[in-house]
Each structure stands twice: as structure tokens, then as C-alpha cells.
Amino acid sequence: MTVEIARHKDRPRTRDYISYLIRGFEELKGDRLRADDPAIVGGLGWFGDRAVLVVGHQKGRTLDEQTVHNFGMARPEGYRKAQRLFTLAERHRLPVLTFVDTPGAYPGVAAEEGGQARAIAETMLKMARLTVPVVATVIGEGGSGGALALAVADRVLMQENATYSVISPEGCAAILWRDAGFAPQAAEALRPTASQLFDLGVIEKVIEEPRGGAHNNPEAAAAKVGEAIRAALAELDQVEPGERRAQRRERFRRLGAWAEPDAGGTVLSAIPDLGP
């Protein structure tokens, strides 16, 4: 059910949130190496009264748009565009806002041979090193590494009907159940909903949506998203720039669920209430 709302054809996309939340948006295209990937859009604009960099996956809505944007499935060019925009934000001390909405990185031959794996890894590393505030918002589908590449942030926010998962339910079912028909069971098992991710400590905030989903009232949905981003930025403004990188690293360091019997016989665990 949730996956259906997250994938709803009328669900607001990154460009919709840009048009509602960012004034004077100046799109900046290209990876400065070989191409522009429309599956990731980026640019500068005014969020309230401050200049920001915005980068997000763009899925498109009509079939034509979806084809142009490749359903939000980025190629290495897209991730390298994001990297060079992050560099620009760092140089000019601009906060970074990202929007996550992708089924995953594009699994094509050219993308693979163009260095898809390293493009994703280097985008994450680039985000990890930023000293400006970084706020990521998952607005639709957060599909695997292709999504995470834009979400190594100080604060990760998520709309209540969005999903964020290590693999699509279909892919998971095909591998673990050996039958993609078990996608509903896989979706259940993967616990990809905003409230489940909040409980695991993976996101900082669940953003409320209009009744039935963001597509029922995009403007109201955007207002809630804007409010949450504003609050997150206000918190991050309290942190020294030099501290942000260390705190972001610490944020990701503590994500996980493991246990280790120490010499005294007690069990240490990353998530205390999950310990045996």
C-alpha cells in the first residue's frame, strides 16, 4: 500500500518542491566532464532569505518526461554532476538541500562501464566531507545506493508515505524468495516506511502529508516539507562548520545493530533496546 502511494503517478517530484519552496531557481546542468544527466537536477536558489544549493532526483510525470528523466534512475554523469555542485556549495558556503526520489541507480551497461559504483561512492564521500549544513528529504522512493548517494546528510527527513529501502520489494523477492511475486511479503519484511525508519534511528523526522498522500494537495505537502527543512537548518546553524563533518560521520557511525560480548560478560550493542 505504502509503496503504491510512494510511486503514485501524480506524486509531487523534486521540481515541484523546487517550484513551491525555492525562489529564483537557477538550474545548473552538466558534470563538466562529458554529459548532463536529467535524472538528477541541481541548481541555486533562495530558500526563504538564504541562498542554497538544491540537488535531487527527478522522475518526471508524463511518459515523455519520465523517458527524458529516465524515471529518476541516474547514470554516473548524474552523480558526478551532484559532486561538482557539492564542491560549488562548499566553496561558497551555501547550505545543501537534497531531494531523494529514485527507484535506484540505472543498471545499464554504459552506466556500469562508465563507473557507476565509484560514482556513487565518491558522491557519498563528497557529502561526508562537506562543512556546510546538509539536509536530505526523501519525497518518494528511496531506492538503494542510488538514493543514498544524495542522502549522506546531517539531517534526513522523510515524508510519511515515502519509502526508503536497501532494495526494491520486487528485487528482494526475486533473490530471497526466488520469485518476484512475493514482492508484498518482501515489502513487509524490509520495513521501508518512514515511521519504521524513524524507529531504527535512520531518519530524524517524519513529515506529515495531506490526507491520502502528497498528490492530493502538493502545495500543502510542500509547505510541510519547507517547514521541516527550515527547522533542520536552524538546528544546524548552531553547529560550528568544523564540527559538522565530525557530527555527520558520528551520525552514520552509530547506525547499525550489532552486539559484542565484552570481557566482563556483558553485551555491548549499537541499539540498546535491540540487545538480547
Place this chain on the structure above:
Amino acid sequence: MSVTVEIERKDSQPARPEWVCPSCKRGARSADVSANLFVCPSCGHHLRVSARERVAQLADRDSFDELWPTVRTLDPLEFVDLEAYPDRVREAQAKTGLDEAIVTGTATIDGSACVLAVMDFGFLGGSMGSVVGEKLWRCAELAAVEGLPLVAVCSSGGARMQEGILSLMQMAKTTCAVDVVNEAGSPFVTILADPCTGGVMASFAALADICIAEPGALLSFSGPRVIAETTREPLPEGFGTAERNLELGHLDAVVPRNELKARVGSYLRLLKGGDSPERRTARRSRDRGKRGLAQAAADRARALAALARRSSLRRGREASEPAQEAPAREETP
């Protein structure tokens, strides 16, 4: 060709060979295969090896000290597919004798001290869950604090789905670990072994200072099956192999298994920078030699004075000729 050979062997040797290469189908004695580091003596096909075997091959004899062997996974999602996740983990533990898909510790490789992390594909496909992320983080931190290089042997199908989003987060966690290592200036080398795909390939495995692979290893983000099914694109010959990746510029080198130890040792010595081992030895013996320590101190003082003179000259020149390039540094005696 290989078929012919097989028939010949059958004729002359009615007993089945102890071991048959999955690639060239030729037979060999098991002892010969293991003595050859689990590389086919006939065709050079590199078999997958366990983490323990890899440590034995790579680390200098008796140099490996294992760290954090008891870190164990929990079952944060209470995940059940055809089998419950804790059952799958128990089976993997029984099969491999390991607690998790990565073995970590300190070692020397060809004489260079380092932190060593080795993944085991036999443990749930070398998948990266919370434990792999945590142990890799600890390796990075240790390398940074002790000023040691980090060497990681990566072999993995990707993120461990049974840990859901927390397994995805290990990509970010290990990437942040690389940031820790880089910030400290510790060298980082990864050896990619068959197969290295998905979330491991798209995080720390790809981010090393030097990134090499074994011959024939499959390296990709999406696996060949996913690509074929999703895009229906025909896969080119050799797609995703180490050799193809080398050609495309994604690897520093493809290194056969029997050369790995020496090559990694060489990288570690080079990345340490400064004087060559030969020069260091020569200097030590000279300092202990007839000129003695007083003479060596006088030499250093003279060298420093010369350096100071040169830099004050340079400052003077810069004032009059701002575009002047700094002179190349001369060797100090």
C-alpha cells in the same frame, strides 16, 4: 580444446581427478591446487578463497592478530523470508567457522605493518550488514590513530538485505570510515576479489588510494542478471571483469594472486613516502659510523641553514618578480 584434453585424461587415467577446474575442466591434485594458492595450475583461473586462507596467503607468517572476532549481528527487522535471518546466520557460521562475513586484525604484509580486513564470500555471499560496517569502522579508526595503512580484501554480493535499511546505511558508514582514514593520511589499499558487486563495490571498496583486483574477478554495481533483465541490453564480451575494468580506467592494476603480497608490500612502502628503505638503512649505518652523531647533527644544521638561505632568497625574488616559480628543492646531504 578443453574437451579433448578431458577425454585424453579419462583414457589414460581411469580414476576421476581429485579436483576439476570449473573454468577449463582439467583435473589436478587437490594438494597442487592449494599449494598454488587455489589458482588452477592449468589455466590460471582464480578460485574464491575463504577469509582465513586469504589472511594466510597475504600476511607474513604468524603476524596476524585478530581483533573483534565476537562482534555479532542482531536481527533488527526480525526478518523472515523462506528462512529466518538468525537461522541463515547460524548456518553461515557453521559452514565457515566465522562469526561474520569479515575478518579483521593487524598484520605485516611483506614487512609493512598494517590493519587488515578480509571479507569472506562464503558467509552469506560476503554481504555487508551492521557487523561488516562496524568492524570496518574500527579498522579505519585504528589505522588513523596508529598511523597504520589499511588493507581490505573485498568480496561481496552487496548489502545484506535481511538487515533492511540498516544494511544500506553501512555504505554510508564505511564511506565515512574512509574519510577518517584519509583525514589521518593513512594509506588505504583495496584488493577486489571475485565477485565484488553492489553496496560494497559502491562504497569503501572503490574509495581506496590504490584499488587493484584479481584476474577474472567480476566487479560491478548491478549484477549481469539484473542488467539483462531490467534493460534487455546485450552484455558485451568480458563485461564487468577485472580486465575490462582495467581497460576502462577503473582499476590501478590486475594482479595475479601469487604476486599480491609483494605488490601490496611495495604499495605500502611507497605510500609511506620519504626515504626508500635502502636509503634509511644506509643513513642509519652512516650515523652509527666513524663520523658519529656529532657530525650528523652538524650536517643537518648546515642543510637547514642552506634551506633558510634559499627561502630568504626566494622571498626577495618574489618581491621583485612575483611570477617566479619556486626553485626545485635540492637534495640535502
